[in-house]
Amino acid sequence: xxxxxxxxxxxxxxxxxxxxxxxxxxxxxxxxxxxxxxxxxxxxxxxxxxxxxxxxxxxxxxxxxxxxxxxxxxxxxxxxxxxxxxxxxxxxxxxxxxxxxxxxxxxxx
Amino acid sequence: xxxxxxxxxxxxxxxxxxxxxxxxxxxxxxxxxxxxxxxxxxxxxxxxxxxxxxxxxxxxxxxxxxxxxxxxxxxxxxxxxxxxxxxxxxxxxxxxxxxxxxxxxxxxxxxxxxxxxxxxxxxxxxxxxxxxxxxxxxxxxxxxxxxxxxxxxxxxxxxxxxxxxxxxxxxxxxxxxxxxxxxxxxxxxxxxxxxxxxxxxxxxxxxxxxxxx
Numbered sequence: 001x002x003x004x005x006x007x008x009x010x011x012x013x014x015x016x017x018x019x020x021x022x023x024x025x026x027x028x029x030x031x032x033x034x035x036x037x038x039x040x041x042x043x044x045x046x047x048x049x050x051x052x053x054x055x056x057x058x059x060x061x062x063x064x065x066x067x068x069x070x071x072x073x074x075x076x077x078x079x080x081x082x083x084x085x086x087x088x089x090x091x092x093x094x095x096x097x098x099x100x101x102x103x104x105x106x107x108x109x
Numbered sequence: 110x111x112x113x114x115x116x117x118x119x120x121x122x123x124x125x126x127x128x129x130x131x132x133x134x135x136x137x138x139x140x141x142x143x144x145x146x147x148x149x150x151x152x153x154x155x156x157x158x159x160x161x162x163x164x165x166x167x168x169x170x171x172x173x174x175x176x177x178x179x180x181x182x183x184x185x186x187x188x189x190x191x192x193x194x195x196x197x198x199x200x201x202x203x204x205x206x207x208x209x210x211x212x213x214x215x216x217x218x219x220x221x222x223x224x225x226x227x228x229x230x231x232x233x234x235x236x237x238x239x240x241x242x243x244x245x246x247x248x249x250x251x252x253x254x255x256x257x258x259x260x261x262x263x264x265x266x267x268x269x270x271x272x273x274x275x276x277x278x279x280x281x282x283x284x285x286x287x288x289x290x291x292x293x294x295x296x297x298x299x300x301x302x303x304x305x306x307x308x309x310x311x312x313x314x315x316x317x318x319x320x321x322x
Contacts, residue, residue: 022209022212025202025205025206025209026202028202029198029199029202032198033195033198036191036194036195036198039317039321040187040188040191040321043182043187043320043321043322044182044187050322053322054322057317057318057321057322058317058318060317061313061314061316061317061318064313065310065313065314068201068306068309068310068313069306069310071205072201072202072204072205072302072306072309073302073303073306073307073310079141079142079143081141081143082143082148082151085151085152085155086151086154086155086158089155089158089159090158092159092162093158093159093162093166096159096162096163096166097162097165097166097169100166100167100169100170101169101170101173103170104170104173104174105173
């Protein structure tokens, strides 16, 4: 039973810590806003090679999406198990998309 | 004796392992330390990741496999949608501020920020309806081209998710105005917040790959 009490105390402390760890949400908002302005401006006003354009824009989108997941969805402060569950789905998705792209790009026998 | 000691342990505000029918009213303690509805939402979001991966993957495969894909800027109004993206980012900030407010016990700000989130979400949908109306009026529809087909499918499904979010957000906002959430019991706000941020996250990716290149 004392193990159970210790476990409960650990969980309580964990949750207390999580609830009170709040990042500067407005700073994240301005980052998201700024990166969106950079994205749109880069796409509309510059004419780089297609591959460079795609790489830069996807990179910026990944940074923005990661910020939302880490700070707004609080994955940064959650238990690792939640992050692992979510990340494993993203990895599966990445494999799915990569296979699709490879099928289009690689020469067929 | 030990049982009584365990039951009398102090629990923090918003604690996930409240007594049955306690702070969150779940009726049982989650062994994971994560409330059941929050864990359920995360599992649901994982399935949503696969759903949108299918749509985005399909878009990318068609895009790479089709020569002379039209430049989105020639058909779509990028600036209008950039403004819409700004609205969705704003709604994510107000949503997370609503959660922070209820965790501090500031119920007035909870109501304010939830209402703002609802407003931003509804505005996003309204702008999307205007965009669709204009595009359809100009003859760009799902069966005019492959681009039209994937554009309406992908953004349409996302719009449907936003619509569902707005409906759920209305429910949560109504409960907030009825005083159903407190500093100790506010799991509903966190759960709808997770869904809302996910919808924002998906839009960040969709906006980039559909509108910008």
